[in-house]
Amino acid sequence: MLAAAAKAEVSLSSGDSELNVMANIWKSKSKNTNRKRFTDEQIRLLESMFKTESRPEMEIKYKLANELGLHPRQVAIWFQNRRARSKSKLIEQEYNLLKRSYDNLASKFDSLKNENQRLLIQLQKLRNLMGKPQDPGKCSDKECDNMDTHSDAEEKTNRLLDCNQPKNRGPLREDSSENLEYVTEEADILKMAEIVPDGSFISTGNWCSFELNFESGGVLDHPSCSSEWWEI
Amino acid sequence: MLAAAAKAEVSLSSGDSELNVMANIWKSKSKNTNRKRFTDEQIRLLESMFKTESRPEMEIKYKLANELGLHPRQVAIWFQNRRARSKSKLIEQEYNLLKRSYDNLASKFDSLKNENQRLLIQLQKLRNLMGKPQDPGKCSDKECDNMDTHSDAEEKTNRLLDCNQPKNRGPLREDSSENLEYVTEEADILKMAEIVPDGSFISTGNWCSFELNFESGGVLDHPSCSSEWWEI
DNA sequence: TTATAATGTAATGCA
DNA sequence: TGCATTACATTATT
Numbered sequence: 001m002l003a004a005a006a007k008a009e010v011s012l013s014s015g016d017s018e019l020n021v022m023a024n025i026w027k028s029k030s031k032n033t034n035r036k037r038f039t040d041e042q043i044r045l046l047e048s049m050f051k052t053e054s055r056p057e058m059e060i061k062y063k064l065a066n067e068l069g070l071h072p073r074q075v076a077i078w079f080q081n082r083r084a085r086s087k088s089k090l091i092e093q094e095y096n097l098l099k100r101s102y103d104n105l106a107s108k109f110d111s112l113k114n115e116n117q118r119l120l121i122q123l124q125k126l127r128n129l130m131g132k133p134q135d136p137g138k139c140s141d142k143e144c145d146n147m148d149t150h151s152d153a154e155e156k157t158n159r160l161l162d163c164n165q166p167k168n169r170g171p172l173r174e175d176s177s178e179n180l181e182y183v184t185e186e187a188d189i190l191k192m193a194e195i196v197p198d199g200s201f202i203s204t205g206n207w208c209s210f211e212l213n214f215e216s217g218g219v220l221d222h223p224s225c226s227s228e229w230w231e232i
Numbered sequence: 233m234l235a236a237a238a239k240a241e242v243s244l245s246s247g248d249s250e251l252n253v254m255a256n257i258w259k260s261k262s263k264n265t266n267r268k269r270f271t272d273e274q275i276r277l278l279e280s281m282f283k284t285e286s287r288p289e290m291e292i293k294y295k296l297a298n299e300l301g302l303h304p305r306q307v308a309i310w311f312q313n314r315r316a317r318s319k320s321k322l323i324e325q326e327y328n329l330l331k332r333s334y335d336n337l338a339s340k341f342d343s344l345k346n347e348n349q350r351l352l353i354q355l356q357k358l359r360n361l362m363g364k365p366q367d368p369g370k371c372s373d374k375e376c377d378n379m380d381t382h383s384d385a386e387e388k389t390n391r392l393l394d395c396n397q398p399k400n401r402g403p404l405r406e407d408s409s410e411n412l413e414y415v416t417e418e419a420d421i422l423k424m425a426e427i428v429p430d431g432s433f434i435s436t437g438n439w440c441s442f443e444l445n446f447e448s449g450g451v452l453d454h455p456s457c458s459s460e461w462w463e464i
Numbered sequence: 465t466t467a468t469a470a471t472g473t474a475a476t477g478c479a
Numbered sequence: 480t481g482c483a484t485t486a487c488a489t490t491a492t493t
Contacts, residue, residue: 119351126358
């Protein structure tokens with residue numbers, strides 16, 4: 001036995017088959033302590049303890065160990081592993097939560113786009129009804145600008161959305177279909193907007209560039225303040 | 233180091249209860265002694281193998297084991313553990329990806345909301361420009377007034393906002409009911425915007441009904457922003 | 465120094 | 480074989 005340990009030590013530097021030796025040692029150990037897999041009873045108590053206190057004091061651990069016929073070390077390790085497990089589970093939960101949130105937001109986004117389109121149509125119809133829609137002198141500068149740049153803004157939105165699509169591979173698989181729908185819809189909206197005879201379509205540079213800015217998320221800590229981008 | 237190992241061995245032969253043995257083993261702060269870790273060389277080869285094939289054939293495993301001086305079983309287990317590791321890493325990656333996607337979409341949603349609001353305002357302006365806005369039968373009493381319509385829209389969106397505010401801090405809250413509310417919301421807005429007599433949007437229930445559910449939690453999160461309503 | 469959180473890794477056992 | 484679990488190691492922190 002002692003020879004075996006010595007051999008392990010020696011083979012450390014050789015870095016080869018000492019693993020076998022160690023494996024044997026372990027096996028013999030675990031044969032002695034034939035307690036892989038705690039019993040249900042043990043698990044139950046540990047679990048209930050974990051529920052109230054995920055990181056108990058030494059004393060409690062000792063008490064637990066005593067009650068369960070385990071070594072305090074085993075109890076401590078169990079708690080460690082348990083914490084790790086619960087953490088990784090938490091991550092998964094948060095992922096699912098986030099996923100649902102995303103889907104929800106996506107559907108809202110969709111609805112909002114539809115509404116936007118309808119509003120555009122309404123605007124179109126209204127403008128058509130009024131033969132000569134806007135006379136520049138009448139409306140205040142800003143409002144007038146809004147009017148004139150309406151389709152412009154729309155186009156910006158389109159571009160925004162369009163360039164959103166390719167990089168929006170985030171929400172995994174099924175999202176791609178949504179993206180396609182978005183694209184189609186946006187194209188339609190764009191067509192609608194193009195009907196507008198005011199010709200205020202200014203293909204200003206690519207709005208995608210602004211997209212690239214906030215990839216790290218932190219930039220948009222105040223997303224509701226982002227209204228400036230199309231306010232131009 | 234060798235002394236430590238020897239100590240463990242001795243306690244084994246002394247025939248103590250196995251718990252004491254384990255205790256001694258633990259206490260013997262096995263510094264470098266217990267090197268069950270594979271060699272860098274071994275890891276390297278395994279790793280490079282894993283890159284090309286994460287679940288190799290039996291034959292390959294045997295060959296690897298032979299080359300590395302490991303048991304085939306060890307090699308198989310290594311691959312298994314390696315796969316598990318890479319999987320959990322993948323989950324984390326996907327979470328981050330999804331998170332970015334969410335933020336991205338949220339900002340787009342925000343922009344879209346702003347534009348939507350703008351469109352509403354424009355519609356209102358146009359309507360005001362036309363002396364005779366809508367036929368009374370269609371629109372509700374309040375909406376037919378000049379800017380009040382707009383205010384109504386704001387109010388509605390405010391409610392939408394309110395129900396969303398609580399989860400403003402992060403996408404971590406469940407909000408399955410929001411969709412329904414939003415749909416109603418949209419319909420109302422559309423109704424408001426509806427001036428063309430196609431009669432598609434007959435008035436539904438009153439939107440006031442859902443103003444009671446939500447506490448305005450995170451409204452103060454972005455006090456400086458005028459876009460609080462329409463907020464997610 | 466001890467203790468332990470956090471992370472990684474080898475191995476076990478069951479379905 | 481896949482998966483959860485046990486045990487242990489390593490590193491960093493206090």
